[in-house]
Amino acid sequence: MKTITIADVAKRAEVSKSTVSQYLNQRYDYMGEKTKKRIELAVEELGYSPNIIARSLKQKSTSTIGVIVANILHVFSTQVIRAIEDFCNESNFHVIVCNADDDPIKEKRYIDMLRAKQVDGIIAFPTGGNVDLYKGLLNDNYPVVFMDRLVPGILVDTILLDNEKSSSLAVEEFIGSGYKQIGMVTPPLNHYVTPRLERIDGYKKVLQKHGIPFQPDYLVSVEIPDIQMALHRMLTLPNPPEALLAMNDRVLFEILMYTKEHQLNIPEDLAVIGIDDVSFAEFYSPALTTVAQPVFEMGKKAAELLLNRIGEKDSDLNSEIYRFEPELIKRASC
Amino acid sequence: MKTITIADVAKRAEVSKSTVSQYLNQRYDYMGEKTKKRIELAVEELGYSPNIIARSLKQKSTSTIGVIVANILHVFSTQVIRAIEDFCNESNFHVIVCNADDDPIKEKRYIDMLRAKQVDGIIAFPTGGNVDLYKGLLNDNYPVVFMDRLVPGILVDTILLDNEKSSSLAVEEFIGSGYKQIGMVTPPLNHYVTPRLERIDGYKKVLQKHGIPFQPDYLVSVEIPDIQMALHRMLTLPNPPEALLAMNDRVLFEILMYTKEHQLNIPEDLAVIGIDDVSFAEFYSPALTTVAQPVFEMGKKAAELLLNRIGEKDSDLNSEIYRFEPELIKRASC
DNA sequence: CTGAAAGCGCTTACAG
DNA sequence: CTGAAAGCGCTTACAG
Secondary structure: OOOOOHHHHHHHHOOOHHHHHHHHOOOOOOOOHHHHHHHHHHHHHHOOOOOHHHHHHHHOOOOEEEEEEOOOOOHHHHHHHHHHHHHHHHOOOEEEEEEOOOOHHHHHHHHHHHHHOOOOEEEEOOOOOOHHHHHHHHHOOOOEEEEOOOOOOOOOOEEEEOHHHHHHHHHHHHHHOOOOOEEEEEOOOOOOOHHHHHHHHHHHHHHHHOOOOOOHHHEEEOOHHHHHHHHHHHHOOOOOOOEEEEOOHHHHHHHHHHHHHOOOOOOOOOEEEEEOOOOOOOOOOOOOEEEEOOHHHHHHHHHHHHHHHHHOOOOOOOOOEEEEOOEEEOOOOO | OOOOOHHHHHHHHOOOHHHHHHHHOOOOOOOOHHHHHHHHHHHHHHOOOOOHHHHHHHHOOOOEEEEEEOOOOOHHHHHHHHHHHHHHHHOOOEEEEEEOOOOHHHHHHHHHHHHHOOOOEEEEOOOOOOHHHHHHHHHOOOOEEEEOOOOOOOOOOEEEEOHHHHHHHHHHHHHHOOOOOEEEEEOOOOOOOHHHHHHHHHHHHHHHHOOOOOOHHHEEEOOHHHHHHHHHHHHOOOOOOOEEEEOOHHHHHHHHHHHHHOOOOOOOOOEEEEEOOOOOOOOOOOOOEEEEOOHHHHHHHHHHHHHHHHHOOOOOOOOOEEEEOOEEEOOOOO
């Protein structure tokens, strides 16, 4: 099928291409009523639909943004993406999602591809690598917002949970229920990853505040596949923890897997709180106490900030860190 | 910052734009070694990166596909998207995800936008509306593949679960465990939605095969928010079902919510099987018997079919329906 | 109120 | 082996 262009419409409506273009962009200021009608008709008859690629080339903007998530397997990422998409669609923006798998090499590849595709901006869950690349983008005044993680040395709008508070809430809850031997399990700390570090900080601080000494044995930070073994080691300690804080949903899965397999009763044998309000928290037995992140607001805010920046390229807004409040949802696992 | 183009590279390397273009597209056939080196150097020094939009305009292909899911809240959709993205990335394709929310109006809007953006093809979970639109696309020989749902009257490559088998497996399992009063709960049947219809068919057929009369009261098909009420009505029947098949993960959530709230023991008071192997099936108490779909293979196949079609635009491959085998994962809820 | 012309950054016959 | 020129489908000053 022959693709029909603005020229075809122009010919049919017996006007110039410029006029058709004006019409399509609703710049009716000085357009005669009958010209308008004629174009409208021609568009209709020919079934014309504009080629956005061509427009993008000329206008140097694509109404598309890229989102690079660190790990798409987390519910958090999925929900944030959803929120971003919802917001963007309202503004007629499209989003291209890339999964960096926490790998700086992949992250770089995606950034390059996205830029080559001329996306108007990027929301990234930065891996922590590619510092110079990001600095370059910022130098070029290219719109970027970070999600969930800080990168030391890079100043850019960043959406963050109040991570310290999220673990504080959990640990306070444990302590309030009379637990003193409180463990925490997280993914590894190989490179700087904000939530992990901050949540561990929150955990330690609350212990300290209550005069409970921090027990290195009670903190497990290993790759997901190694969690079972690490849990076993920890829970067969002479004096094992009685309560466990799961750093995120993936970790919580592993803990629940373990308690099930070893027939530990929650909370009698082991109290559990998870950060991330997993889908089954409510109807699990026992219902799981969790710390919820305001995921949708966070995603929405990220999109909003990015689209704002895209809107007003010139003005040098300064970058901020936006902290969102976690909320403890008290159920029955503690 | 000034964007640097092929012209800048050409000037710097003291060759023509054409030659640079050849170089960039690895058409080295007749290129002198030193020309090559010079260009390479210039690209390096200027930090040149090609503008894919410009290339797309000329080449009339964007290396981007669109995916329109019916409802992004289902795990199935999320995982299919993931599989599609993985496959596409290997072929250097990008994907734009759109959520039609099961609304034909939104679906149409997205199709139009995607086409305007010149995506090379579309994978859709069709809502069932927009029949003429899809027919038009096919007439234009535009690459489309359907996922999860058939649309009557539209012949296009379609990826489907063997839905009848998925419910058959479940019902056979119930019957094998001695249950006779077997109910099923699904989302509403307002418009033609393949999985719902076929899974109900499978359910009915197996009942029949075993001489168990189909009880309309035992089949609930209502909107998700209404499921609690409908369940209550069904389970307080004088002679309620003793086993329940959940049509998908969202429905399963509701059933588990209900059993929890009303303190029904699974499987003693109510046996349950869910289609979709939910993340918590293994460590739920009791572990949930589910019917798993080969989600990743299905997503991968969809992407593969679409990219194939995009590759060989001319040839009129004929369209097929690809059925994938569900698998019963026997655990403890039945 | 409308049109002719240049240009966005590439690619691709074609000529030499 | 390389370059000049046309063109992809739009938009946008500018002129009238």
